Amino acid sequence: MPSEPCEPPEKVLRKMGYQFFHPDSSAALKPCLWCKRSLTGGDQCYKNQFYGITSHRCVQMTPTLRCNHKCLFCWRSFEHEYIGEKELSPADIVSKIPFLQKKALGGYKVSYRVTKEKWEEALRPDQYAISLSGEPTLYTHLPELIDLLNQTEGTTFLVSNGTMPGVLRNCHPYQKYISLTGPDRETYLKIARPDEDYWDRILESISDLGHETDAGNRTAIRVTLVKGINDQDPAGYARIIQESGAQFVEVKAYMHVGYSQRRLTIKHMPLHEEIEQFTKQMLPHLSYKVRGENTLSRVICLERDS
Template sequence: MMERFPPPIKERLKRQGYHLVAHGAVKPCLWLRRSIRGGDQCYKNHFYGIASHRCVQMTPTLLCNHRCLHCWRPIDEMPASSGDWIEPAELLDGVLFEQQRLISGYGGAPETTDLARLEEAKSPAHVAVSLMGEPTLYPMIKELVEEIKGRGMTAFLVTNGTMPEVLGEVRPTQLYISLNAPDEQTYLKVSNPVADLWGRFLESLEMMRDSPSRTVARLTLARNLNLKDPQGYARLIEIAEPDFVEVKAYMHLGSSRNRLERDSMPTHDEVVEFARDLSEILGYRFADHVPLSRVALLSRGSAQEKIEL
């Protein structure tokens, strides 16, 4: 495959655990490692039944049209273009091959590995299209999602909502929109978009309302930044009418440490309090919370929480 990233960026990504596949990437998350060693699993397991050791965390592109203050990915160094796009089947083949390479080493440490989970991990059941970048900038994202589902896996697609025309076409198992702010002024500060994208974001909320997929509005909240105005968030959520709302704390990790202070991280109690305020305004049920991840789940009651795999 052709080189798509300058050598310094490529080497930095490799050091951080990213395995590049053409213009995309795959990376095992902390929870996959914990799960495959017999430990706890991530909040997607607690909320939706997704097994962390059978989850592939990937992106079809590292490009992004936001420069979010709270983003821990190394977004500031990404190139402006991706080069030639490869077909979804080829991209997914490469991603799954790299995922197997990533987990193969656990077999050499049977004393610390749950061998039953390792065997299950060899047959991925879920793809989280959310690793880095804005996946809807990949022009064949609809076909990629279809390829994932066609191979018997579920697909969670996380988008910043700047490509509403894509949201009208793509059909993931679960569709997320990241809701970074309760109003346009805060959006411009937090998301730092490369162009005037607020109107497109609002259009995406309307597209989400009509999506046949399970839908989620995800709030990542940072103290003294966007942890405010639950009424404003509620007005935006009411446009989209998502099945679920995830309220999550900003975590002081990666490149975000260059932009935000450690004190920007809300406590789990603050997250729960904000989620309960939203629950009361929206009429959504406070369904669950995971203290270790500082995240809470609200449910509209329009879809069952656990997904049948």
């Protein structure tokens, strides 16, 4: 369980492994657990299984830690918020990624478990996941940042809560994720605890997926289920998903990690079997098929049946 905050937010986050792009900005980078496991020859993230992403060549980052949701299941700390910050230019962020990724992984260079080949690959990222924390669409220059990253040899994943549909229409990542936290407004308000009611905006963002603004790119909806809170009405979720043009759907269990342990108990974490059962109840209402499942991450991936 994380300790109570008693230090400046940036100091606490640095101890957690966050690498900041500038002292006055919350734009940050932090390699995830799967990146490090892959680097040392271990398991890779389920995105490798479903989408072919090589975990140790993936950069996890965000242009801002600000967020307009306080989701119960989020592992981030709401106590360590940046009140005001400087927005960096997309060029400033992109130019510093190689240095910060190398710095964050520096201790692994001398590990006997890391081969020279994998270390060199890790220093040549080919995937950028804009998903570390915060809501990236609150960053003013997000479309330009994604366009700049798209000019590299890598792919881009954008994960958003869907509250800024106008911004999302101007974003063209390789794969765009929108989170769906409930089948109805009441459940959404209960679990996402937003700054204001964004439910209609989220439905707009989801209905936009896969249409003209996403031409040539992949789209996905992520459903994170918390037992006893938003794991009801699979048909309701299915109706929203079916009306979208999303290519993929991830139905995933809440994981009892990080600061979510202060808000929820381990009993709120569904078993993989419960994720399977929920997905089976959704499928009759969907024109999707099961693409794959990962029991370690308790996630099932659906793909639209063309």
